[in-house]
Amino acid sequence: MEFGPYLFIASLEGAITAAVLALTAVGLSIVFGIMRVVNVAHGEFFMLGAVIAWWITSLVGGHPAYGFVAALIIAPILVGILAIVCDHLVLRRINYDPERTIVATIGLLYVIQQTTLMTFGPEARPVEAPFNKRIALPWFEHTEQGFALTWPWGLSTTTYKLAVIGAAVFILILLWVLMTRTKFGLIMRATQLDSEMAQAHGIPVNRVYAMVFGLGAGLAALGAVLIVPIQQAHYLMGGDPLLLSFIVVIIGGLGSVVGTIVAALFIGMSDGIISVFFSPTLAKIIATLAVAFVLVFRPQGLFGKPER
Amino acid sequence: MSTSLKSFLLHVFVLCLLAVLYFVVSEYHSGNLARILVMAVYAMGYNVLFGYTGLLSLGHALFFASGMYGLGLSIEHLGLSAAPALVVGFISAFIVAAVIGFLALRTSGVAFMIVTLMFAQAGYLTILLAGKYTRGDEGFVIQQGDRVIAGIDLSQADNRYFAALLLFGVCFLFIAWLVQTRFGKTLVAIRENPERARMLGYDIQRHKLLAVIISGTLAGAAGAAYALLFGYAGATFSTVQYSIYPLLWVLLGGAGTTIGPLIGTVFMTYLIDISSEYTSAYMLIAGLALILLTLFAPHGFAGLIRKKLFSWLP
Amino acid sequence: MATVTLLSAKGLSKNYAGLKAVSNVDFELPQGQVRALIGPNGAGKTTFVGMLSGRIESSEGSVVFDGRDITALPAHKRMAMGMAYTFQITSVFSNLSVHENVALAARRVINDGRAAVNECVARVLEKVNLTDRATQIAGDLSYGHQRLLEIGMGLAQSPRLFILDEPTQGLAESEIDDFIELIAELSQQTTILLIEHNMDVVMRTAHYITVLNFGEVLANGTPDDIRANEAVQAAYLGTK
Numbered sequence: 001m002e003f004g005p006y007l008f009i010a011s012l013e014g015a016i017t018a019a020v021l022a023l024t025a026v027g028l029s030i031v032f033g034i035m036r037v038v039n040v041a042h043g044e045f046f047m048l049g050a051v052i053a054w055w056i057t058s059l060v061g062g063h064p065a066y067g068f069v070a071a072l073i074i075a076p077i078l079v080g081i082l083a084i085v086c087d088h089l090v091l092r093r094i095n096y097d098p099e100r101t102i103v104a105t106i107g108l109l110y111v112i113q114q115t116t117l118m119t120f121g122p123e124a125r126p127v128e129a130p131f132n133k134r135i136a137l138p139w140f141e142h143t144e145q146g147f148a149l150t151w152p153w154g155l156s157t158t159t160y161k162l163a164v165i166g167a168a169v170f171i172l173i174l175l176w177v178l179m180t181r182t183k184f185g186l187i188m189r190a191t192q193l194d195s196e197m198a199q200a201h202g203i204p205v206n207r208v209y210a211m212v213f214g215l216g217a218g219l220a221a222l223g224a225v226l227i228v229p230i231q232q233a234h235y236l237m238g239g240d241p242l243l244l245s246f247i248v249v250i251i252g253g254l255g256s257v258v259g260t261i262v263a264a265l266f267i268g269m270s271d272g273i274i275s276v277f278f279s280p281t282l283a284k285i286i287a288t289l290a291v292a293f294v295l296v297f298r299p300q301g302l303f304g305k306p307e308r
Numbered sequence: 309m310s311t312s313l314k315s316f317l318l319h320v321f322v323l324c325l326l327a328v329l330y331f332v333v334s335e336y337h338s339g340n341l342a343r344i345l346v347m348a349v350y351a352m353g354y355n356v357l358f359g360y361t362g363l364l365s366l367g368h369a370l371f372f373a374s375g376m377y378g379l380g381l382s383i384e385h386l387g388l389s390a391a392p393a394l395v396v397g398f399i400s401a402f403i404v405a406a407v408i409g410f411l412a413l414r415t416s417g418v419a420f421m422i423v424t425l426m427f428a429q430a431g432y433l434t435i436l437l438a439g440k441y442t443r444g445d446e447g448f449v450i451q452q453g454d455r456v457i458a459g460i461d462l463s464q465a466d467n468r469y470f471a472a473l474l475l476f477g478v479c480f481l482f483i484a485w486l487v488q489t490r491f492g493k494t495l496v497a498i499r500e501n502p503e504r505a506r507m508l509g510y511d512i513q514r515h516k517l518l519a520v521i522i523s524g525t526l527a528g529a530a531g532a533a534y535a536l537l538f539g540y541a542g543a544t545f546s547t548v549q550y551s552i553y554p555l556l557w558v559l560l561g562g563a564g565t566t567i568g569p570l571i572g573t574v575f576m577t578y579l580i581d582i583s584s585e586y587t588s589a590y591m592l593i594a595g596l597a598l599i600l601l602t603l604f605a606p607h608g609f610a611g612l613i614r615k616k617l618f619s620w621l622p
Numbered sequence: 623m624a625t626v627t628l629l630s631a632k633g634l635s636k637n638y639a640g641l642k643a644v645s646n647v648d649f650e651l652p653q654g655q656v657r658a659l660i661g662p663n664g665a666g667k668t669t670f671v672g673m674l675s676g677r678i679e680s681s682e683g684s685v686v687f688d689g690r691d692i693t694a695l696p697a698h699k700r701m702a703m704g705m706a707y708t709f710q711i712t713s714v715f716s717n718l719s720v721h722e723n724v725a726l727a728a729r730r731v732i733n734d735g736r737a738a739v740n741e742c743v744a745r746v747l748e749k750v751n752l753t754d755r756a757t758q759i760a761g762d763l764s765y766g767h768q769r770l771l772e773i774g775m776g777l778a779q780s781p782r783l784f785i786l787d788e789p790t791q792g793l794a795e796s797e798i799d800d801f802i803e804l805i806a807e808l809s810q811q812t813t814i815l816l817i818e819h820n821m822d823v824v825m826r827t828a829h830y831i832t833v834l835n836f837g838e839v840l841a842n843g844t845p846d847d848i849r850a851n852e853a854v855q856a857a858y859l860g861t862k
Contacts (some may be wrong), residue, residue, distance in 0.1 A: 038418055093603055098418050099364050104602040105558070106552055111597025117589040190488040243429065246422065285433045296414050490729050497726050500715040506708070508775065509679065509701030509730045 005155045010276035011269060012137075014160055016230070018268025019168035019224040022261050024241050025248040026175065027219030029260040032249065034212045037091065038103050041108035042220055043242025045083060046118075049075045049221025050131045050233040051116055054125045065130035068229070075225050076218040083217030087210045096209070109238075116235040129160040129229035164226045171222060172261065173225040177256070188212060220245075243284070244271070247291045311486065315566075315622040319484050322368025323477045330469050338469055344577050345472040346534050347553075349479045351561070351569030353504055354554035359563035360487060361501030361519040366421045366551050367408070367428030368527050373417070373435065373546035374404040375528030377442065383454045385441060387416065390457045394532055401528015402521065403619045404542030409520030413513060414448025425548070432546040447542025452498070455536055468537045475533050476570075485620060486522075495519055549591070556594055559601045566622045571609050627675065628783055628813050634683035636669050636837075643669045644837040646683070651783075653837040656805065656814045658819075658828035660848075666837040668710055671785055674815075675740050676700040681700075688782070688840045702730070706781035708772045710817070714801065716761030720752055723760050723771055727778035740779055749804070750774040766797050772773045773804070784808065785815045790823050802826050825849075835855075 028042045040186035051121045052075040059065030086108055094100045122242070138149045179185040191198045191208045199205045231237070244267060252263030267287065326345070330338050350372055357363050378400030382388045388396065412423045434572045455462045486492045488570050497505040498512055506512050533540045544550070553576075554569075561572025576597065584590035605612065614621040631649040635642065644666040651657055659667050672678030674685055676697030684693040694698055701707070706727075715723050721743055730741040747753045750770040755763065758769060769789060776784055790798050798820070805827045809815060818824045824831065824845070831848045833840040835857045843849060848854055 008376060011587075013455060038422070041337075090599055090603065097486050099421070100602050100606070102364075102366075102418065102421055103555065106597045107598030107602065109601075110591045111599065112595075114589035114592035114595060118592070122588070250422065280436065281433050281437045285430050285437065288426045288430040288433065292411070292423050292430065294421045295426075296411050301413065304406050485660060493722070493726065493729065496718070497715055500717055501713060504709070504713045504715060505726070506698050507675070507707045507713075508727050509698050509779070511696075511698045 001085055006138070006276070007273070008137070009155060012157055012274045013162070013276070014269035014272025016164055016227075016268075017164045017272050018265045020227045021241070021244055021248060021262035021268045023168055023171060024220045025245040025252075026172065026257055027216035027223075027266050029249045029252070029257055030179075030188075030219075031213055031216035033136060033257070034188055035099060035209050036099070037096055037213070037215075038105070039216065040102055040105040040242070041086070041112060041241075041305060042216070042245060043238030044109050044112040044239045045079050045217035046080070046220040046224045046239075047116065047233075047235065047238035048079050049224030050127075050228040050231075050237060051235070052078055052121050053225045053228050054233040055120075057127050063130075064128040065102035068127070068130040068225075071127075072222070072225050076221040078201050080218035081212035081222035083245075084210045085215040087213040091213070092206060092209070110251070113235055113238065120233075122235065124232040124234040126232045127228045129158075131159055131163075133159045135159060155283070160229060164230070167226055168223070171219075175219070184211075192262050201250070218244075243288070244268075249262050250291045251294055276293045311620045314620055315488075318622070319481060321472070322570070323480065325477070326473055327470075330466070330473075335465065340577070340581070342465075342469045342472040343534075343536065344573050345469075345476040346530050346537060347557070349533070349571040350527050350530035351554045351573050352479055352483055352566075353523045353530065354565060355523075355558045355569045356483065356486070356526065357519050358494075358507075358558055359522035359565070359568070360492065360499060360557065361495045361516060361523075363519070363522075364421050364555070365412075365424040365523075366548070366555070367412075367424030367426075367431075368524070368554055369546045369550035370408065370424075370431040370544045371401050371405050371426040371524035371527035371549070372534075372550060373543075374524075375401040375430060375531030375533075376535045376541045376545055377435070378528070379532040380448065380450060380535045381441060383450055384448060390429070390455055390462070390536060393454075394457070394536060397532025397535070398525060398529055401531065402525045405521045405524025405528070406456065406517075407435070409517045409524065413516050413520065423458040427553070428546065428551055429548065429564065431546075432543060435543045435546055442541075442543065445543045447540055448541045449545070450535060450541065452539065455539055455605070462537055463539060472533065472537060475529065480570075484518075485560065486567065487622060491515070491518070525569055532537035552594070552598075556598055556601075558608070559606075560597060560608050561609030562612070562614070565608075565610035565614065568608055568610035575609075580585065604621075625654075627651065628653040629689060629815075630686045631674065632684050633671055634670065634685065635681050636666070636678065637671060637681045642837050644673070644834075647837075647839055649674075649832065649839075651813060651815060653782075653813055654809070654826055656809045656816065656829050658824040659815065659817045659834065660819070660824060660831060660832045661834035663775040665834040667834055669837075670834065671707075671732060671787060671815065671817060675705055675785055677707070690850070701779070704782035705785065706776040706779045706783070707785045708776050708787060710761055710791070712768045712772055714760045714761070714763065714771055714775070718760060718830070719756065720758050720760050720763065720771055721756040724774050724778050727827075729831055730778050746774045746778045749777060766793050766817070769793060769845070770797075773801075777808070781812055783813045783815065787817045788819060789816065790818065790820050798823060 024046055028039060031037055031039050055070035056071040056074055057064065060067035061069050066164055090104050090108065091101055094104060113284050134156055135158065139155060141150045179188065187203055187208055191203060195205050248263045248267050249260055251267065252259030271283050271287065329341065354368050357365055372568035375397040379393045382396040408427050412420055413477045415423050435442045452463045460467050462468050493503065494510050494515055498515055502512055531545065557572035557576050558569050560576055561570065562568030579593050580590050583593045601608065610621060627650055629651040631647060633698060634644060638645040647670060650735065669670065669678055671681040676695060682692065686692065687700065687703060711848055715726065718777045723740055724743045724746050728739045730739045732742055739794065747756055750773055752767065752774060753769060755767065759778055769792065773789060790801055793801060802823060805814060828845055830844060832842050833848065833854050840857055841851050841854050843851065
């Protein structure tokens with residue numbers, strides 16, 4: 001394949017990464033933004049989403065779409081409930097103290113991951129996509145007769161991959177509506193601005209925190225359900241999404257949802273492109289160093305405004 | 309008896325006990341113990357920063373690995389003998405700690421944790437990327453012939469145990485001394501109330517940087533010793549898990565106590581060892597321990613002892 | 623007696639997001655004086671003193687201490703030159719013993735060993751009447767005792783300039799009398815800059831008073847001058 005089509009396919013793969021990453025990272029970002037909690041177990045909620053999706057699809061018979069739709073609804077809810085339980089049993093009891101929360105969520109990370117290993121096992125398990133038609137993609141080529149449409153061999157994608165991008169965009173729009181147009185969104189934003197003031201005005205801050213933590217985890221699980229037909233479910237699959245979400249949230253400016261989405265696009269695309277042309281390891285080194293240096297030299301994120 | 313005398317006797321007693329243990333316990337346990345002593349040095353290094361200075365790093369595996377690879381690579385590729393390679397290991401950790409400390413200390417709190425985590429992750433990935441020299445995850449073995457210092461073969465069980473004990477003893481006494489000095493007490497002041505310490509005229513940044521350097525160099529010394537005594541260097545030791553371990557050990561044993569890191573390392577290592585006989589999901593224990601400690605015993609074992617029994621415990 | 627200027631500020635200003643907390647203050651503090659800084663809430667007293675001590679970076683202007691321009695020096699270096707500072711909201715090492723709190727202050731100044739430090743701590747605790755509480759954890763002390771401990775930590779540094787931000791806030795009447803006595807004694811050895819709300823304390827301790835209002839100097843003068851100053855009365859004392 002020539003360079004042009006190659007770049008095109010890399011960008012398309014990048015767009016899928018970016019779409020799922022945006023969902024996962026927005027989950028991490030609202031948890032941080034509203035609760036000031038850095039949830040290190042976020043990647044495990046992602047992993048659980050994929051594993052539960054595998055479990056549900058293997059239970060539901062018939063056309064793969066039935067199981068998948070069931071998973072799409074049930075997995076995020078189950079994961080969300082689990083997160084609420086974690087909030088209740090652990091985070092609330094340490095008063096969301098920033099440093100102790102990190103230590104505790106590291107503990108949660110291992111507990112969830114290792115429990116999955118004991119029950120689900122160490123194998124990677126596939127989930128069948130609800131639909132998966134291969135579509136060839138056209139490419140413009142400059143020939144002597146002018147521009148012509150060609151169909152290079154290997155330049156193709158699947159309907160499912162395109163649907164993932166569409167679904168992620170749709171969910172993000174729903175989330176935006178939830179945050180800006182509903183009472184719950186208003187309550188969340190009030191809590192974010194000043195939790196003590198919100199408490200004084202009768203907002204049940206603890207319940208809001210629990211809901212937010214559940215919502216954040218649910219978003220990660222949702223991202224995982226979408227990606228699992230492409231990637232397979234595995235008990236260690238939470239590591240990369242955690243790292244990438246961290247990177248995205250920090251570069252986008254901690255707690256800024258719009259910044260997070262922009263950064264998810266940027267990181268997802270560049271990760272896809274650098275991984276295709278160079279080594280995936282190098283892509284990750286660059287990304288982790290970028291995060292470290294952003295925090296050191298520009299703590300408000302690349303897209304955030306300085307505080308004063 | 310004065311507090312400092314009691315403290316000195318306690319430390320000497322612990323070292324004597326460890327020396328005697330070698331002759332008492334089975335070969336299996338003394339082998340374990342040698343490993344634990346080296347890891348306890350790692351934990352003690354971590355404790356200087358976390359327990360005494362109040363800075364929570366999530367990237368100490370980078371310093372451990374700097375020592376380990378500083379020694380391992382210079383034996384493997386530069387053909388150095390063990391003694392100078394050990395020095396290279398120490399110096400590598402020292403330099404890496406100084407650079408990372410200088411950068412990461414521009415941040416504080418949660419940002420400091422994340423920055424150290426990211427630098428360590430970048431370090432781990434770099435070791436993988438340089439797989440040609442480091443053999444990545446698989447790692448490489450340091451031959452028995454390269455593990456000799458001054459004619460002493462450190463691959464022999466008894467030599468190995470007492471070499472580990474020597475390193476441990478030196479670090480143990482060093483830290484017991486350090487925390488009694490003006491410098492050590494200033495670190496505690498910074499942990500307790502940085503703004504007040506600053507307005508007493510202490511240069512907080514300089515103290516924190518020195519703490520990172522001491523902490524990182526000790527971690528690196530442990531890494532280099534580990535590679536030398538057990539003859540292996542691998543990328544596993546630079547993963548996040550190996551940054552979490554010292555945190556876990558120190559939390560369990562008691563942060564900000566000289567004896568805590570040893571207690572925590574002994575308990576946790578055995579706990580994980582025993583549970584790994586039954587399940588491959590042994591890190592479950594580590595996870596549960598982290599949560600339970602955070603919830604119910606933030607001061608660890610030694611912290612409890614200090615509170616309930618001996619308030620003089622250093 | 624020839625007066626030597628210990629501390630002076632020229633055109634000192636602080637802007638917070640366009641808002642002027644302190645603007646263009648000139649200030650001169652002769653050696654050996656007890657100076658009170660008064661003014662209504664929000665007049666910029668703490669900000670101004672923060673810029674003198676280095677806690678707060680100034681937006682404009684310069685500070686000279688002991689003949690040296692210290693505008694660019696960080697707080698800890700200014701302290702090392704002989705300043706001491708007590709916080710408006712009590713700030714001690716609340717998990718450490720009373721003895722260790724003072725020792726931390728003393729250790730920065732005294733280099734010759736543990737005995738000298740202990741001796742200094744004992745002397746200071748005696749002076750602030752905390753000797754019998756030396757082994758207590760600072761956080762367990764009553765509020766009044768914590769304030770005294772903070773003053774003790776200042777004393778242990780044997781400062782040439784001692785800045786106290788509302789030292790009598792929250793003290794009982796009897797404790798205030800002791801405090802006034804302590805200041806009188808201290809003024810023999812050191813220069814004192816005092817932010818104070820309690821006018822009784824100000825009138826009984828200060829040699830000279832600076833009044834700040836809306837971030838600017840409203841008046842300078844002896845206690846009697848200030849008492850007679852109509853602008854001050856209008857802005858602040860008003861109650862008379």
